[in-house]
Amino acid sequence: MGRIDVFVAPRPNPALIKAMTVVNRIVMLHGVPGFRDLLPFNRLAGLRGVSNVRHIDFPAADQRRLKACCGAGQATFIAPNHPEFFTDWMIDKEIVSRVSPLAASWATHGVVNGLGRLMQKFWLANNLIAQIPGNSEAAKAHSVDWALQGHGVLLHPEGGVGWHGNYVGPLLPGAVEMGLEALKRGRETNKDFRAWVVPVVWKLAFTGNIERALAKECAYVERSLKIDSSVASSLPERVYRIYSILLSRDEQACGLTAEEGAPYAVRQKRMLAELGHRLAEGIAADAGLDLGEMLRRSRRWLREASAGAEEPKRVRKLAETIQRIQRVGPWAFANQAITQEEIAEHLKRIRNDYCKGTLRDTFNRFIPQPAGPRRAHIRVPEPLGLNAYDGSVDEALAVLRSRMQDAVTRIVTEIEAAGGFISYPNPFYHR
Template sequence: MSRLDTFVAPEPSVPLIKAMTVVNRVLMLRGVLGFRDIPPFNRIAGLRGIANIRHIDFPEADRARLAAACGQGKATFITPNHPEFFTDWMIDKEIASHVCPLAAFWATNGVVNGLGKAAQKFWLANNLIAQIPGNSQAAREHSVSWALTGHGVLLHPEGSVGWHGDYVAPLMPGAAEMALEALKRGREAGRDPDAWIAPIVWKLAFTRDVEADLMRECAYVERSLKIEPTPRSIALPDRVYRIYETLLSRDEEKNGVQADRAAPFRSRQKRLIEAMHDRLCELLPEATPSGRGDTMRSARRFLRENSSADPELRKQVKSLSETIMRVQRVGDFAFTSKAVTQEGIAEHIKRIRNDYCKGTLRDTLNRFMPQPAGPRRAHIRVPEPLAMNDYRGTPTEAMAEIRRRMQAALDEINDGLHAGGFSKTFSNPFYRR
C-alpha cells in the first residue's frame, strides 16, 4: 500500500506540541502585535495572522465545562463544528491547549500522509490521526486507546468542510461508537471510565464591514472562472448568486439537462442532481437507484477498488460523483432565511473558490490556507457534554442529540450578535428566488 493509505500511529512530542501552540496562537491566529494593523505589514499573512482572528471569546464557564469532561479516568471524544478549512485545526488546537494539550486530532490522510515522509513525521509528532478513506479501523482503535489515557480525541463529526458557519450539518456516528467502545474496553480491563462526547461550536464574525473586500474577491472569482464581470450596480449578494447561477448553467449544459432560467435555483439544482444520480446508477449497476447516499458510496468504493477498470468508465464515474458533491454543497442552509450575513456571503465565495477555482498557485494556496476578507472574532461555546455511561440510545441517536445541542448553542451566539448590532445582513437572493 502507498504511504497515503497506510495508517501509522502518532508519536506525540510534548516539546513540539508546546512550541506549535505558541506558533499557532501568534502566526496562525492573532498575528504579531505592532505589525498586524500597520500597512504594508498587515498584508503579510503571517504577521497579520493567517486566519486573522483578533479576538477569542471563550467564556470561563464554557472552558470549565469542557475541562470537567476531560482528564484521567475519562475517555472523551471532542466534537467541534467544521465551518472552515485550515482555521478549524488552528482554533481546535487553541481550545485544546487550555484543557487537554495532548489531545489527538483526526485529519485527512492527504494532510498527514500525503505531503512526504518529513511532513508525515511532523504531523504524527503533533498527534494527528490519519483517516484512511474506506479503512478507518486502525484509526478508530488507536483513538479509543488514546482516549482511555485521559488525553482526549478530537474529530469533526460533520465530515468535510461545508462553509456554513450558522448551520450544523447531520453528524456521523463515529464519536459515539468510539465512546461506547472505550467504555466496553475499560470495563473489560477492570476499570469503569467515564465516556463523554464533548461538543464545541465556534462562530467567526468580522469585526468591521468587509463588503468592499468581498466585492474584490468576487471580481477575482469572475476572472478566474471566465464569467462576464458583474455591473457595479449589482448588490454583493446578487453578484454571488449570479456566479452560482452561471456555474449551475454550465453543469446543466455539460450533463445534458435543459436549463430553465425562470425556475428557482433550488428546483434546477434538484433536477440536475437527479439526472446525474440516474446516470451514475446506469454506470454502476450495483448502486441503489432509490438512495443517493448509497449510490455515492458505491461510486467511491468503485474508484477505490477498481483501479484497473476501463479508464473511460472511471473518468465518467469520478466526474459525475465529484459534480454531484459540488452542486449539492449549496444545501438547505442557503435557502431557509430571508437574510444573509456578510459572513454567510464570505462563506459562499470561499465555497466557490474551493470547488471551482483551480490551476494556479494562488488557488492552491487558497484551498489549503483560505484568507478571510477581514479581521474576525471567534466566539467559542461548549454545550453540555453527553455522558455515554448511562446512555441507552443508539450512536446515531446520541449524535442527533449532540447536533441539537450544538445548533442551539450556535443559534444563541448568533442571537447575541444580532441583538448587539454586530451582524451586517443583506437580503438573501437564494430565498427570494
C-alpha cells in the same frame, strides 16, 4: 500502497506541542500587536494572523464543562463543528491547549502523509492522526488507546468542510463508535470508567464592515472563471450570478435546458434528480434511493470496480458533480437576509470547488485567507455521557447534532441582537 495511504501512529512531542501552541496563538490566530493593523505589515499573513482571528470568546463555564470530561478514568472524544478549513485546526488547537494539551487530532491523510517525510514527522510529533479514506481501522484503534490514557481525541463529526457556519451538517458515527469501544475496554478494569463525546461549536464573525475586501475577492473569482463582471449588481447578487452561471454550465454538460427565470433552488433540484438517475443506472441501484445513500453505494461500487475501466470513471465523475452541486444546501435558501460572513463562505466554497490551475488557487485551498479580522465565539453544549446512555448510535448522533445546532443558533442570535452582523437581501432565498 503509497506512503500517503499508510497509517503511522503519532509520536507526540510535548515540548514541540507546547511551543506550537504559542506559535499558533500569535502567528496563526491573533497576529502581532503593533504590526497587524499597520501597512504594509498587515498584508503579511504571519504578522496579521494567518487566520485573522483577533478575539476568542470562550466563556469560562464552557471551558470548565469540557475540561471536566478530560483526564484519568475517562475517555473523551471532542467533536467540533467544521465550518472552515485551516482555521479549523488553529481554533481546535487553541481549545485543546486549554483543556487537554496532549489531545490527538484527526486530519486528512493528504496533510499528515502527503507533504513529504519531514512534514509527516512534524505532524506526527504534533499528535495528528491521519485519516485514511476507506482504511481507518488503525486510526480508530490508536484513538481508542490514546483516549484510554486520559487524553482527549478530537475529530470533526461533520467530515469535510462545508463552509456553512450557521448550519451543522449530518454527523458521521466515528466519535460515538470509538467512545463506545473505549467505554467497553475501560469497564474491563474499572467499573466506574466513563466515556464522553463532547460537542464543541464555534462561529466566526467579522469585527467590522469588509464589503470592499469581499468585492475584491468576488472580482478575482469572476476573472478566474471567465464570468463577465460588467453587469452592475450588489455583492450578494454577484455571488448568486456566479453560482447560476456555474449551474448553467453543468446543465449544458448534462444536456439539460436551463429554465429561464427559475430560482437557483428549483434548477439545482432538477439537476440533482437527473444526475442521481444517471448514477443509479451506472451502479445498478434503485433510482428511488436518496442521494446520500446513492453516493455511499457509489463509493462502495468504485472500491470494487476494475481499475482503468471507463464506466468507473463516468460513475466517479457523476458522484463528484453531485457532491459539488449539493454543497449549496437548503440552508442557503432558508433566510431572507444574507450576512457578510455567509457571502465570504460562498466565495471560499466557489474558490475551493471551481478555481483551480494556479499556484494562488492551490495555496487558497490549503490556507484560505479571510477577508478581514474576526472574532471566534466558542461554546461547549452538554456532553453526551456514553456510560449513562443506552440508545443506538444513530440516536446518539441525532442528540449531538441537535445540541450543536442549538448552540450555533444561540451564538448567531446573540451576535445579531448586539448588531454584530451586516446583512443584505438574500438572492438565494426561496420559499
